[in-house]
Amino acid sequence: MNALPFIPLDEEVNLNIAILIIILSTLSKNKNGNFLLDKNKIQVFMYLIKNPSKLEDILLLTGKKTAPIAMEETFTMKSLSLNVDMLFDSMKIKSLLKKLALLGMLNVSKVDGVSFFSLTEYGEEIYKELDGEFFLKINKLAKNIDKIKSLTSGKLNSLLNEVFKVSK
Amino acid sequence: MKSYLRIERLILVGIRKNYEVKFENGLNIIHGDSDTGKSSILEFINYLLGSSKIELADEMISSVSYAALEVIINDTPYTIVRDIFKPLDYIEVYQCGFEKRESFISRKYAPNFSASSAPDGIFSDFLMDALDFPRLNLKVSPTQANSQFRRLSFRNIMKFAYVNQDDMGSKNLLGLGDWAKYTYTKEVFKYMYNVLDTDISDVEMLLSAKRSELQSLKKKYENVSDFLRETGYESIPSLDDAIEQCDVLHESISHELNSINANMLANSDNYKELKTYHSEFNLKLKVTLKSIDDLERKREQYLRLRNDYSNDIEKIKAIHLANKKIGLLKNVKCNCPVCDNLIILESTDGGYVKSKSEALDEELMSLIKREKSLEELIYSLSGEQKELLIAKAKLELDLLKVSEMIDTETAGFVTPYLTQRDSLLKEMTSVSKKRESLVASLRVRNHQQDLLSKQNTISDNISTITDKLELLREKAPSIDGVLSYLADELMRFLTNVKIKNRKEIGINNKHFSPIVRGREYFNITSGGLRTIITIGHMSSILKSSVDNEVNHPRFLLLDTIGKYLGKNLKDKYVEHTDLRDDVQEGVSDPEKYENIYNSLIEICNYAEKKKCPCQIIVVDNDVPDSLSERLKTITVAHYSSKKENDLPVGLIDDINYGDA
Numbered sequence: 001m002n003a004l005p006f007i008p009l010d011e012e013v014n015l016n017i018a019i020l021i022i023i024l025s026t027l028s029k030n031k032n033g034n035f036l037l038d039k040n041k042i043q044v045f046m047y048l049i050k051n052p053s054k055l056e057d058i059l060l061l062t063g064k065k066t067a068p069i070a071m072e073e074t075f076t077m078k079s080l081s082l083n084v085d086m087l088f089d090s091m092k093i094k095s096l097l098k099k100l101a102l103l104g105m106l107n108v109s110k111v112d113g114v115s116f117f118s119l120t121e122y123g124e125e126i127y128k129e130l131d132g133e134f135f136l137k138i139n140k141l142a143k144n145i146d147k148i149k150s151l152t153s154g155k156l157n158s159l160l161n162e163v164f165k166v167s168k
Numbered sequence: 169m170k171s172y173l174r175i176e177r178l179i180l181v182g183i184r185k186n187y188e189v190k191f192e193n194g195l196n197i198i199h200g201d202s203d204t205g206k207s208s209i210l211e212f213i214n215y216l217l218g219s220s221k222i223e224l225a226d227e228m229i230s231s232v233s234y235a236a237l238e239v240i241i242n243d244t245p246y247t248i249v250r251d252i253f254k255p256l257d258y259i260e261v262y263q264c265g266f267e268k269r270e271s272f273i274s275r276k277y278a279p280n281f282s283a284s285s286a287p288d289g290i291f292s293d294f295l296m297d298a299l300d301f302p303r304l305n306l307k308v309s310p311t312q313a314n315s316q317f318r319r320l321s322f323r324n325i326m327k328f329a330y331v332n333q334d335d336m337g338s339k340n341l342l343g344l345g346d347w348a349k350y351t352y353t354k355e356v357f358k359y360m361y362n363v364l365d366t367d368i369s370d371v372e373m374l375l376s377a378k379r380s381e382l383q384s385l386k387k388k389y390e391n392v393s394d395f396l397r398e399t400g401y402e403s404i405p406s407l408d409d410a411i412e413q414c415d416v417l418h419e420s421i422s423h424e425l426n427s428i429n430a431n432m433l434a435n436s437d438n439y440k441e442l443k444t445y446h447s448e449f450n451l452k453l454k455v456t457l458k459s460i461d462d463l464e465r466k467r468e469q470y471l472r473l474r475n476d477y478s479n480d481i482e483k484i485k486a487i488h489l490a491n492k493k494i495g496l497l498k499n500v501k502c503n504c505p506v507c508d509n510l511i512i513l514e515s516t517d518g519g520y521v522k523s524k525s526e527a528l529d530e531e532l533m534s535l536i537k538r539e540k541s542l543e544e545l546i547y548s549l550s551g552e553q554k555e556l557l558i559a560k561a562k563l564e565l566d567l568l569k570v571s572e573m574i575d576t577e578t579a580g581f582v583t584p585y586l587t588q589r590d591s592l593l594k595e596m597t598s599v600s601k602k603r604e605s606l607v608a609s610l611r612v613r614n615h616q617q618d619l620l621s622k623q624n625t626i627s628d629n630i631s632t633i634t635d636k637l638e639l640l641r642e643k644a645p646s647i648d649g650v651l652s653y654l655a656d657e658l659m660r661f662l663t664n665v666k667i668k669n670r671k672e673i674g675i676n677n678k679h680f681s682p683i684v685r686g687r688e689y690f691n692i693t694s695g696g697l698r699t700i701i702t703i704g705h706m707s708s709i710l711k712s713s714v715d716n717e718v719n720h721p722r723f724l725l726l727d728t729i730g731k732y733l734g735k736n737l738k739d740k741y742v743e744h745t746d747l748r749d750d751v752q753e754g755v756s757d758p759e760k761y762e763n764i765y766n767s768l769i770e771i772c773n774y775a776e777k778k779k780c781p782c783q784i785i786v787v788d789n790d791v792p793d794s795l796s797e798r799l800k801t802i803t804v805a806h807y808s809s810k811k812e813n814d815l816p817v818g819l820i821d822d823i824n825y826g827d828a
Contacts, residue, residue: 007531009483013520014490076475092519103494129493134486 010050013099018130019049019138020096021105021119025127026142027149028118035109035116040153042117043093044160047086049141053079057163064147073137082164170713171299172781173721176245177238178212179266180819182231187819189805194772196785197799200807202738205819206787207333209805210725213237213785214330216248218279218291218323221255227820228252238266241298255279259291281319295322301719304369306355314376324356328709330725333787337699337732338744339690344681357680360719361650361712371640375633382626389619396616404617407610414603421596425589432585439577446570453563456556463553470546477539484532488525650712651675657708658682658701664770665700665763668753681705695732695745696755703729703764707784711771714780723783729764730788762792765799 009015023045028037037045048055053074086092097117100106105123109116119127148156180187189198189209198206208225215222216237224232237248247269249260258276262269277294278286288294296303305317327342335341343350359369402410655674662670662684672686681689682705684697689705692698706724713720731737732745733756754760768784775782791799808815817823 007523007527008521009480009487009531011519011521012483012487012490013522014494015483015487016520017494018486018490072475072478075472076479077469077472078476078479080472095520126493130489132482132486132489134482135489137482 016046016096017099017103018135019046020100021123021127022130022135022138022142023049024100024106024117024119025124026139027145028116030150035111035118036149037117038114038153039090039093039097039117041149041156042097043087043090044153044156045142045145045149046093047084048145049138050086051079051083052141054160054163055141055144057166058148058159059144061159061162062148069141069144070137084164087160170717170722170780171242171301171719172240172783173295173299173723174240174781174783175213175237175723175785176240177266178209178216179236179238180212180228180232181234181236182820183233184231184822187232187821189819191783191785191804192802193781193783194776195768195802196783197791197803198785198787198805199789199791199803200805200815200818201809202789204807204809204817206805206807207727208819210330210332210727210785210787213725214326214332215252215255216250216259217326218259218295218321219326220280222252224252227818227823231820231823236266241295242300244298246298249274250279258286261291261294281321292322296320299719299721301325304359305373306352306359306369307372308352310351310355314379317373317376318352320356320359324353325360325719325721327353327356328360328706329721329723331702331706331727333727333731335702336726336728337695337702339698341689341698341702342681344679344690347679350679354680358647360709361647362717362719363647363650371633371637375630375637378626378630378633382623382630385619385623385626389616389623392616392619396612401609401613404610404613407606407613411603411606411610414599414606418596418599418603421592421599425592425596428585428589428592432582439574442570442574442577446567446574449563449567449570453560453567456560456563460553460556460560463549463556467546467549467553470542470549474539474542474546477535477542481532481535481539484528484535487523487528491525648677651677651680653712654705654708655682657711658704661704661707661767662700664767665704665760667697667700667760693746694749694753694755695741696750697753698745699729699732700755700760700764703768707768707771710782710784711774714771714775714778714782722781723785725785725787727787728789729786730761730790733761758792758794762795765792765795 020042023042024037027045028035030036048058052069053076056069056074097106100123103123105120105126107118107120107123109118151159174193175191177191178189198209200206205225205227208228211219211222212235216235232252235250235252239246239248244263245265247262247264247266249262249269251257256279259279260274260276262272262274264272275288275294276286277288277291279291281290281292293303299322301322304320306320307315308318309315331341339345343353651674658675659670659673662673667684669685672683674683675681676683676688682701683689684692684701689698689701692701703726706726709718709720710722710724712718713722731741732750737745750756765786768786772782772784785804791803805819806815807818809817811817
């Protein structure tokens with residue numbers, strides 16, 4: 001399948017697991033300690049982390065932008081295109097969660113029949129070891145998302161729709 | 169050939185059948201009992217020749233729908249058709265006999281002068297034209313110089329061709345006694361005998377029109393002059409002078425203006441040169457701006473690409489780290505954290521890849537290389553852009569300088585011209601405004617002058633026309649000759665009828681009425697005598713038309729010759745006659761009665777001998793016994809209310825008159 005001398009870096013499995021670890025670590029609970037992340041919200045946040053220009057648009061739209069997002073991340077060729085496959089392919093996020101579970105990092109809590117995800121202690125340990133420039137950036141982005149992490153997945157989707165309309 | 173109108177046939181188109189009476193050239197007699205429709209025959213003829221209305225008896229109303237008259241006018245047959253109930257409807261005329269009229273298109277005429285919208289004009293005009301009678305306007309009161317004119321109608325002439333039962337022997341024959349209207353009848357009489365020369369009447373009409381025109385012009389001129397005097401208008405010469413002054417001024421100003429325009433053109437060469445510079449710089453600036461734009465876009469793209477590269481470089485480094493920290497998963501099995509079911513993981517699950525570390529390093533190296541070369545490219549682009557920006561600034565400065573130069577140049581040479589030009593133009597407009605108003609004043613004055621000159625021409629016209637009129641009057645045929653001819657004929661008639669005491673017989677030259685024994689016709693007391701004179705006078709006029717060129721249709725309709733004679737005197741006429749005088753005159757003498765018919769026959773014979781058309785239609789109660797055999801051949805209708813000898817009961821012969 002990979003006959004071309006081209007490596008789809010965004011599809012590297014461990015990179016995606018690392019991003020998921022960061023999301024689960026930073027956004028899984030609110031101030032009161034209630035769980036926030038179900039499968040759908042994780043999917044939306046994964047998309048926003050990987051497409052910082054869209055994250056910027058949403059933050060502008062809700063008026064909650066605080067920490068500036070580096071221009072190198074938004075002013076790219078990738079930001080000119082609109083790839084939303086990830087928002088609709090739930091198999092991808094399922095497989096990542098499965099892998100995380102196998103690695104013994106995923107903690108699941110059921111509240112009112114809905115599964116909320118967080119990290120195990122082992123997972124938190126791994127999170128602390130993820131340094132380096134790229135992961136620092138991801139952490140920064142996750143901090144930006146912190147402002148909108150309590151919104152429901154329906155509200156997030158409608159905000160995304162607004163953003164797509166404008167960018168078209 | 170003499171003009172004539174011959175009545176051929178009267179047709180009353182009825183509901184059940186048509187009722188016809190045929191007529192011949194010469195004498196035609198209709199006789200029968202009273203109330204059998206004899207007089208209606210003449211009334212219908214009169215109506216079909218344009219009378220304004222007709223009195224209809226009950227049996228007519230119930231039986232007749234419309235009337236038609238076949239006539240021959242100057243050898244041409246015509247059929248006249250008219251509605252009997254609506255006298256104001258158009259009269260239809262077919263140029264053919266009654267039976268053939270289906271295949272002809274009718275001409276439609278208005279019955280009187282007031283309805284002028286008829287498709288073919290007015291009925292009277294049709295008859296006058298067909299008879300070749302001149303159509304004239306006659307003076308209503310001939311003695312006045314500016315009298316009104318009235319159109320002569322065939323109806324006016326008809327008075328001399330139709331004597332109805334009321335007029336027969338009446339003191340008011342031909343309207344005698346109503347002197348105001350009679351003057352017009354006199355004019356018609358003169359017209360008939362061409363004594364009233366057409367030239368004279370035309371000229372008189374012209375003269376009258378000219379006089380009225382002169383009068384109105386005089387009044388107009390006076391009004392205009394008064395107005396101009398009051399409003400203080402300049403006189404024509406002073407107006408002319410003022411206009412001339414304006415023209416001179418106008419010309420000098422326009423000359424000056426032309427010279428200024430020429431100067432302006434000469435000085436503008438410098439300006440043209442500057443203008444070329446200006447447009448050149450402008451073009452260069454535009455080109456520079458465009459290339460700066462292009463460079464900017466290119467640089468932007470390179471920058472984006474470089475950011476992508478640097479992000480990817482970070483990503484590869486992160487992948488290395490993640491691989492080290494998370495480790496590898498190879499077909500591991502464990503229990504689900506939610507439901508404790510067994511989870512099996514395949515390496516291809518979710519479409520993710522796991523690249524080899526060497527490949528990633530290779531990619532990393534190449535990305536770093538590409539990033540570096542892109543950076544160099546961006547630097548060089550920036551340099552290029554910088555140069556262009558400097559060039560652009562210089563061009564803008566040049567352009568500004570040239571524009572300033574142009575402005576100063578223009579201001580320097582144009583402004584003084586403009587102010588001068590402005591003031592000149594203002595002056596010129598004011599001069600032409602003034603001229604316009606002067607010309608308008610002059611127009612008014614000229615019109616006034618025009619009125620005066622028109623007056624003069626008309627005055628000249630009037631004097632020449634008056635001269636001409638004098639001349640015509642001198643040459644006109646005298647009325648006296650006509651009157652003496654008619655007096656002779658009346659004398660001959662009275663002699664034939666054997667009236668007693670025939671002396672001082674003549675025609676009054678004032679109102680053209682007969683005089684017998686020195687008494688005016690309307691002063692004669694005996695109704696019988698008046699009747700005889702009426703017949704004599706009317707037949708004399710008919711006979712004169714045989715001998716002379718007279719504007720008369722050459723037929724005569726006489727209603728009830730025996731009106732005052734004998735047993736048939738109707739009650740309503742008794743008061744108009746002195747019965748004792750009638751007895752004294754012996755008018756009821758059958759011999760005199762017979763003589764009247766003989767005289768009428770004589771006139772017809774005379775006309776036949778002269779080969780002149782002539783027609784007399786007589787309506788009477790009875791004919792003299794001695795003549796009845798002779799007259800049978802020329803009797804066109806004979807009615808008997810008691811149907812004696814199988815005679816028809818009346819004009820409408822299919823109803824019972826006795827019951828009506």
